[in-house]
Amino acid sequence: MPSKDKLKRFVLILQSLDFRWQLYIIVVSYILIMLFALLRFWQIGVLLLILLILSVVFIILNVDKILSNLNILASDLSKDIKDSQENALFRSPIGIIIYSDNLRVRWLNPSMQSFFAEEDLLGNRLDELNPIFSEILKLSCDEQWQLVSLGECTFKVIHQKEVHAIYMMDVSEEADILQQRQFDRIVFGFLILDDYDEVQDSLDDNQAASIDADLIHRLNAWSNGHGIYIKRIDEERFILLMNKESLNRLEEEKFQYFNELREYFYARNIPLSASIGIAYSNEDDYSVLELSKQAQLNLELALGRGGDQTVIKANDGPARFYGGNTNPSEKRTNVRAKLVFQALQTSIQQSEVILISGHKSPDMDSIGSALGVYKLTQQLNKQAYIILNENKLNKDITQLLSLQNPTKMQDVFISPEEASTLVNASTLLILVDHHRPSLSEAESLLNLCDTVIIDHHRRSEDFPERVVLTYIEPYASSASEMITEFFMNQQNTEESLSKFEATALLAGIIVDTNNFASRTGSRTFDAASYLKSRGANTNDIQRILKEDYASIIQKNQLLEQMEIREDGTAITVAEDNDIYSNIIPSQTADMMLDIIGVEASFVIYRRDKGQVNISARSLGKINVQTIMEKLGGGGHLNNAATQIYDVSVQEAYQQLIEVIEAI
Known part of the structure; x- marks a missing residue:
């Protein structure tokens, strides 16, 4: 009789077979049929029972032979599986390397060797072979495929440090397709000719027509050379349509063509330049309508920075700037200043509390322009305060403020913490001499109330959200000059600028222009002249700006x-x-x-x-x-x-x- 161990082993082998459940079903079905037959047709049931007993006795008597045959079957199956595994690894399109503890290649399949046809990998150290292996060995994640480049090819790689294995798959074709999809993305842009109407007005009809024809010819030549569709939609405005590949080429050239175009016309005494706003999407799902809106915002940013430049921004990325290497020209009329002044008065009148903020570590221009705006609020009988951190004032600012009677200044300035208690739905915040939130003394208040911006710095991408009025003029010498023009548009009365306020504004202009040596236009001198007429004391300014040894x-x-x-x-x-x-x-x-x-x-x-x-x-x-x-x-x-x-x-x-x- 066979031992219990043999029977136990037989059962275990039976359980390991893939078709064991089929055997169990057959046996159970046989027993159920036999029991049914014993109840209904006992003769047939007895025969089935005898057959079952004989089968069990046969298995018990021949268990050794059955075990031997099962072992042979399992061995053959295991050998076939092993051969299939080795053949799969050997013929796999995925390159595989197995290396030792000292980074020496112990085994690799032909696919891996084909990736490095000119190098003999077997037996050599990975860190002494192609530099790509040094990059692969540094990969930390052993569960996700990561991309690496080898020449013009792109590979997906997994490095399993625990088992000393590297897997590489050539995905160059897929990468090329993805790259081509990126290149084929639609890029939308607006191009505007800076102050083109004024340029045309300064020429006679023949000259204007000649310049316009020359300009259009040059723009068409540029667009054709870069595969760009350009369409003129009014006198000074154009639509640009291209793909991402064309944009990449333009960025490699840094839009140098428009510097050359400007110099070409400047040599002919024509002050002509262009501002461009370009938008594209990095996402697969995007609309041309959204691109056009983003392109318009980018164009406004370019114009806000003084024009003569290109602003490029994807829907989810930072802006990139090209050009802007010339000082913006001064506007020829005071119309915009008057319109902004009227809009500012309306905003102030509709608010209960006005908070005025300069930038952190304020200079003369920041303080002077803030005092000027404060004067405007007093003319309209509004409650207003200037936000100031008095612990971080330069010596010259302290001296300037000392020119005024302290009793008149004690209710003017408040700290940022005090200002936060005054913010409500009817509060208006006015930023002067800056527009970037990170530079503002009122940084924590910017998203809590409506904001007005009066600044002479070129507009940056970092911009407050709740802005109801923007007055950014990069051509202006200072914010103090811009504020002074508001008063120049008023009739002089007893409520106009005091001697102290005029002195503060003039000090802001003098400091920002380095004594009228830089960024100075005719309107700068007009503003300075007006301030002198209002009693600005240059002797006080000179004393304040004096240097000690x-x-x-x-x-x-x-x-x-x-x-x-x-x-x-x-x-x-x-x-x-x-x-x-x-x-x-x-x-x-x-x-x-x-x-x-x-x-x-x-x-x-x-x-x-x-x-x-x-x-x-x-x-x-x-x-x-x-x-x-x-x-x-x-x-x-x-x-x-x-x-x-x-x-x-x-x-x-x-x-x-x-x-x-x-x-």
Whole structure:
């Protein structure tokens, strides 16, 4: 008789078979039929029972032979499976490498070798072979396919560190298809000719027609050369339609054609330039209508930054800027200032409380323009306050405010914390001399109430949401000049500017123009003349802006550390332990421009324990605004700045160098 172990082994082998359930069903069915037969047809039931007993006895007596045959069957099946597995691995289109603990290739299949036809992989160390393996070995995730490139080919890769295996699949064809889909995406744009109506008005009919024909011919030649559809929709406005591949080529060229176009017409005494807003989507599901809306927003951003530039922005990405390397021309009429003034008066009259905010660490222009707007609210008998952090005032601001009777100023200024208690549905917030939320003393209030912006800095992508009125004029010398024009549009009465307010506004203009040496137009002098007529005291301003001996020494020390680079930039890095106010570094940057060979100057200094500032100046060849924007700041083409947090001055210097070299 066979042992219990053999029977147990027989049962286990039976249970391991793939068709065991079919056997169980047959046996159970047989037993049920037998029981039914015993109850209804006992003779047949007895025969079935005898047959079952004989079958069981046969199995018991021949269990050894059955086990032997099952073992042979299992062995053959296992061998077939193993051969199939090895054949599948060997012939698999997925490349496989098995390597040892010391990174030496122990085994690979032909597919993997075909990916590296010119290299013998077997037996060599992975880190000594193609550089792609060093990249693969660094991959951390062993559960998801990741993309790597080898020459013109693209591979999906999984690196399983635990089993020392690398799997590679060539997906170049799929990657090419996806890339072509990206290239074929629709790109929508608007092109507008800056002040084209004024250019046409300045010419006679024949000249205007000739210039227009020449311009259209050149724009058509440019569009045909880049595969762009261009359609004129009015005198100065065009629609642009292209694919992403054409846009990529234009970005590689940095839209240089429009610099050449501007220079071509400037050489003919025609001040002609173009502003462009371009939009595209990175998503598969998008509409041309949404692209057109985004393109219009991008165009408005380009115009808000002074025009003569291109703004490109996807629906879910940051804006990219090209051009803008010339100072915007001054407008020829005062019409817009009058219209904005009327709209501002309406907004003030419809509000209960007006909060006025300059930027953090305010300068003369910020304080002067804030005091000017405060005067406007008083003329309309409205409750108004200027938001000011009095703990972070420069010495010159403190001296300016001391010119006014303290009793008249005690209810004018409030802290940001006090301002937050006054915000409600009928509160109006007016930002002066800035528009970026991150620079505002009222940053925490921006999304809580309606906002008005009065600024002379080029518009950035960072912009408040609840804006009801925007007055951004990059051509203006200062926000103080823009506010002064509001008063110039009024009749002079006893409620007009006081001597102190006129002095504050004039101080803002003088500081921002570096004593009328830069960014100064005819309207700047008109504003200064008006302020003088209202009693502005230049002697007081001169005393406020006077430097002490220690300041001169500090500026000389900064100049001694100046580095002049071959690209025309000059950089000064202050000592990391020294804390500076904004004034001395800004004045040092201005002084550096007087040195032969310097086209742009940068002064890097520590403003406080956790903040490093950069003051930037330019003579016009180098756009310091775009440089500062890449570091989180902004400003004008020839006057800009930024604040960088939690870095040393040397780290800020390295960031600045990287941006300069990348442009």
